[in-house]
Amino acid sequence: MRIVVLAGGIGGARFLRGLKSAVPDAEITVIGNTGDDIHLFGLKVCPDLDTVMYTLGGGIHEEQGWGRAGETFAVKEELAAYGVGPEWFGLGDRDFATHIVRTQMLGAGYPLSAVTEALCARWRPGVRLLPMSDDRVETHVMIDDPEGGEGARKAVHFQEYWVRLHASVTAHAIVPVGAETAKPAPGVLEAVAAADVILFPPSNPVVSVGTILGVPGIREAVAASSAPVVGLSPIVGGAPVRGMADKVLEAVGVEATAAAVARHYGSGLIDGWLVDSVDADAVAEVEEAGIRCRAVPLMMTDLDATAAMAREALALAEEVRG
Amino acid sequence: MRIVVLAGGIGGARFLRGLKSAVPDAEITVIGNTGDDIHLFGLKVCPDLDTVMYTLGGGIHEEQGWGRAGETFAVKEELAAYGVGPEWFGLGDRDFATHIVRTQMLGAGYPLSAVTEALCARWRPGVRLLPMSDDRVETHVMIDDPEGGEGARKAVHFQEYWVRLHASVTAHAIVPVGAETAKPAPGVLEAVAAADVILFPPSNPVVSVGTILGVPGIREAVAASSAPVVGLSPIVGGAPVRGMADKVLEAVGVEATAAAVARHYGSGLIDGWLVDSVDADAVAEVEEAGIRCRAVPLMMTDLDATAAMAREALALAEEVRG
Known part of the structure; x- marks a missing residue:
């Protein structure tokens, strides 16, 4: 089985460890986010x-x-x-x-x-x-510029917003500088085209998975793929499992709920979506948007729990493959 | 008192510590060797x-x-x-x-x-x-190339010869690559021109002091200076005090003796020369070459001994100033 995973940092990496444990013989290609390179x-x-x-x-x-x-x-x-x-x-x-x-x-x-x-x-x-690309793409965040007078804004590197400022100031916009002219790295489009399953781990939907999808050609290739595309919600009970995904979701006008993130990706891109058991009431809303949805435990508390999540994602992929 | 010192690494640095101790109020400019930069x-x-x-x-x-x-x-x-x-x-x-x-x-x-x-x-x-220069000068050493057939030679970086090979192979030539087009760094010629005394510490006369003098303009400025130029022999009793100066002296055809190094610099460049007490019999030979010479203890065993050496060098400078 050839699996393609679009991954950010910590959440993506932990999910991948579970996935490897769940399907040790799978051939896994990870398309990694480089928008927060610095x-x-x-x-x-x-x-x-x-x-x-x-x-x-x-x-x-x-x-x-x-x-x-x-x-x-x-x-x-x-x-x-x-x-x-x-x-x-x-x-x-x-x-x-x-x-x-x-x-x-x-x-x-x-x-x-x-x-x-x-x-x-x-x-x-x-x-x-x-x-995701050999070209430089750098995620910048538009924030208020207190020194620039009324209404002034400035762009800071994502790491400055995330690590130095702990996402404690309002992000008005997320700007992936260089994305529009970036090309997918060698092997990326080929891996997507050859995939049996494509997974979005519970990585940040804006600055991780979103940045990868923003490289021209990648979103189109994922959308065009005949393989099922299944994502796992990084939002559980209305808050990010870890990190500060809610802050950057707000910047792109998306509510910090499991259902809203699914609709943000959209049925043109993803076929299946896993929400956490506590968000079981979101299932109907997601399915109404044309995305097959299941509620299962989504806390990566240990390797076994994470492997179980990966198996659920693969099972949902089989289900939507029909 | 404005003192200019042409310094290599360990020997030069230790001498400078003694010099600072001997004349704490002196204004010391160090022209450092960059030929072994890598x-x-x-x-x-x-x-x-x-x-x-x-x-x-x-x-x-x-x-x-x-x-x-x-x-x-x-x-x-x-x-x-x-x-x-x-x-x-x-x-x-x-x-x-x-x-x-x-x-x-x-x-x-x-x-x-x-x-x-x-x-x-x-x-x-x-x-x-x-x-010594803001331009790249890189000391290379010509050694035998065992893989190149009979008589074949190759150039290696000085650090490879010195650190990796421990100067254990014959150095046929010392080549300061880039020296011919290098310019003295800003302030170098000005410091030499304004110096009251110029000192050559017991640094390597070929790959340290020699490399500095090899930057076009520096040797000429030192030779033209009205300030006394006094050196301290890095060779004591026919062997380097530390390091492997004898190996590179051989490459430039200079005997590893205190007197031979003085003659290598020459009376056109240096006015005074200190040899170690054990080399007292070299004094006459050095003075015959037109260089004022004294035999004093030259082992930098501790700060006091090193400061005493610095004082002897300054005393000799006063003597030759006349």
Whole structure:
């Protein structure tokens, strides 16, 4: 079975671990979000790709969900001693090595997809991990600019909004800078076309899955695919399971409910949608929108629970395949 | 008193510490060797500038003489796990931060001299540290190429010859690639012209002081200076005090003796020369070559001994000034 998964960071990575456990023999291609990539200290940092790679490769800091296990912070402390920031982005020493290798390879002319493959040669994540694009796409967030006078706004990098500001200010718009001219990375459209099932894990529907779908050609390929497309709601009981998805949903005018996110994707894109058991009353609303829906437990509390979610998603895919 | 010192790495840095102790009120400008700079992992590494900066700024690994005190090696271990080398060059985590800041600033368009000044704003070495040039000069060493057939030779980076090969193979020639078109960094010629005294510490006369003098304009400025120029022999009793200066002296056809190094610099360049007490019989030979010479203890065993050497050098400078 060939499965394609459009994944963000922590939520996507944890779901993938469950999926691998549920169907160990499946051939899984992950299309990773690179919209929250950032250049820090002259290095190219790809938080979502690395979270998937470290999580599936056994190097992740389990409790934190991102970064490396057994991490130290000597480099960051030294950079701070030089007065070089930002200090709000937590790069550890082990993590730095990944960014150093990536930056060196990019500087030598390799595209990000080739670099990601090279990094994965060490981590052996057990999936084929592709960046959504080799082109630079950078998610910016429009926020109020208190220094700019009445009604003034400014764009900040997604990481600044998310990590430094903890999404505590109003996001007026999400702007994927560069998306309109980006091309899907080699293998992305081919994987979508060849997929038996396409899954949207409970990743952020705006700044993770939405950004991937915003690369011209990817949304169209997913919509055109004959394979069932099934998503899992990242919103449970009216709030994000983790992260701050509600903040960015508001920016795109979508209510933070399991049903609203399903309608946001739409029946032209997804065929099936899983909501959490507590949102069972959303099933009818989703099905009215032309999307097959089931309510099942959607909390990734451990590997077994996550594998069960993956099995439910695959079962729903079989059901909609009919 | 304005003192200009042409310095390599460990020997130069230790001498400078003694000099600062001997004349705390002197205005010291250090012209640092950048010929052994190397690009590693996409980062610009300046071993000699950093050794001076760390030594005078209190961050040096005292026993080792280079690198940072309290160093850890997580980044290097991770790079090795990615199969990314070289493993023979020992970059620690704290040290990496310096190279990251430097590389980022160079990438942003700052010349090396401005970058060095910015790094020194943290370390406050108590001297003005200037790279010999903002242009790339890279010392290569011609060695035998066993894979190239009879008589074949190849050029390797100085660090590969020095650190990886421990200078254990014959150096046929020392080639400062890029030197012929390099320009002295801003402030270098001005400092030489304004100097009251110019000192050559017991640094390597070929690949440290020699490389600095090889930047067009610097040797000429030193030779033309009205200030006394005094050097300290790095060779004691026919062998280098530390390092492997004898290996590279051989490559330029100079005997590894205190007198031969003085003649190599020549009376057109230096006015005074200190040899170690054990080389007292070299004094006559050096003076015959037109260079005032004295035999004094030249072992930098501790700060007091090093300060005494600096005082002897300054005393000899006063003597030749006449």
